[in-house]
Amino acid sequence: MGSAFHPIRELGSGAISGFAGRVRGVAEEDRALPVWTYLDGAASDDESVALDRLCRTLHAINFFRNEALAANTLHLNVHNRLLSAVSSNHGMAFRRILDTLGLPQGQIVLQLPAVNARQNWMLNYVADNYRRNGFRISVKVANALQLPSVLGHARVDAVRIGSLLGAGTAELTQVLAQAAALEVQVLVKGDSPALREAAARTGALVLVQDNARKDNERLVA
Template sequence: MHNAASPLPELDNVAPRIALPDPSAEPVHYTRYRDLSLGSHFQPIFSIAHGRAVGYEGLVRAQYDDGRPESPAALLAMPRNGRECLELDRTCRTLHMHNFARQASGHAWLFLNLNSQYLVSERPDIGFTRNLLHATGIPAHRLVIEIIESEVRDQAQLKQFIRHFRELGCLIAIDDFGAGHSNFDRIWDLEPDIVKIDRRLIQDASSSGRVERILNGIVSLLHEAGCLVVVEGVESEHEALLAIAANADMLQGFHFAKPQPCIVDPPGVAQTFARLRRGRQWQSVKRRADQQHYSRGIEGLFQQALADFTARQQFAQSSALLFSDSRTVRCYLLDEAGHQVSPSVYPLHSQQRLNLQFAPLLCGDHANWSHKHYHYRALKQPGVVQVSRPYLSIADSRMCITLSQTVHVGGLLRVFCCDLDWQDQ
């Protein structure tokens, strides 16, 4: 802790126009709160595409005069009522903005957490941020206000404050999305510029293929809503690769940089992201190769079944040639328009595992699968075996991959399909 650093002005005395500090002076300031000294730490937020920091989140650090640290959670629990919570929230924002203004940060954003719960409940003067922007000289377009939307019940009041920050020129970010009671209704309603995915999602995705698919879907939906996406809490290369595979825009976490009082990007970060992007490309190729390898052992049987069906036109009997492979789940035949023109044929080992809870979906009669990739890809490349990506089958609500190929029988074009059970590796 730099004891020589000067304190910040009192909150109530922040005037609309205060001269910027001397750039040659000590770049880090501290302020007092009760018997604690509060300081700022800044954690970089990196753009995957640019391979560099495009923003920094301001985080408070507290310690006693004897050097003992106090946790941020304990600090934030000290206020006794909503008004004191708002005062501490403003103290932290003032501290971070003054410290950020004194450092070389280029055009990067400053992300500031705002306790929206107390901002709404206390209904304070909304001119505070405007005055603070004038006092520090930070342009409003470089300030990203982070709110946790699930904290607030008064949606109308929250939207009013968000409108105020937008009118100032600030950006709005939703923090910790995917945790607690987060829901997409508020994303549609609040229309944030940026959404930060809660760290729990990337942690769970690193050990669960199901959660990984959920993460991919969440990122896709947020993009459709017009939001940029930051994945927080990235602590390993594997998690970074998962976030990149999910098509996130930015990453934040200890794997890249820990919060520091001075803004200094880690060395070699551009090379790190170049390596990660190459790793993602290799990972994609490897995953596709794994799928091809998984199906390769059965492709010979699949070709035998196609030849037998062409010769005998007995779909059930031809499908039985595939049942010696325990991965086979079902076979079915589609016409050129995607209609299922045969009953689904199941091997005995698959019949024994059918879940009758999904009985309304098990019968494929009159179903149309023209919207499925395994149908239109087979039509696009006739006579070539197509291997689909893993997907959730509506027939029994489990993951599978599908082999499909066109075949001509009796002057008609058909698509022969075989579903294989897919277990997340």
């Protein structure tokens, strides 16, 4: 396995705010496919939790031991099967790994997966445990219109919007204003004139993750 780090930039200035860690196969034929593609259906819940933690640890080691990257923030995905499979000590377990390796926990943002309304309690449970162990928390939503629902029930530091489709200036202004009032960062993949106008109106901190291209992806074995 290897780590691919995708730059995250501030909307407007283009300044790098951090990097998103992604798992990739090291073999040339596997580099385009996430390792999870092979393991989603085969791994048990216990194996999924262990692999999820292993991948985050791998990213953290590769990232913070690279002098060109180490001063930045690292965003790490938490796999969706972990939400229903973890025990009550998941945050402590990952914190102890980082402490043992001497890696800076304060520069890590953990991105939790999108959930439906019936799973909100589970999301809050996992997020609260990570937060009590000193991690910053981001939550993914499928589209911009779901952002108010997350902000209404979860304490988060950031929200990642999966798609801007169907969101005009008025809708984005409303949700970005709510995020700005709560000092929540908004991370998107992609850009649009409506997003830029809404960000300018509200003063929200909007971050854009670059697409995976050879000139901005750093692969570390």
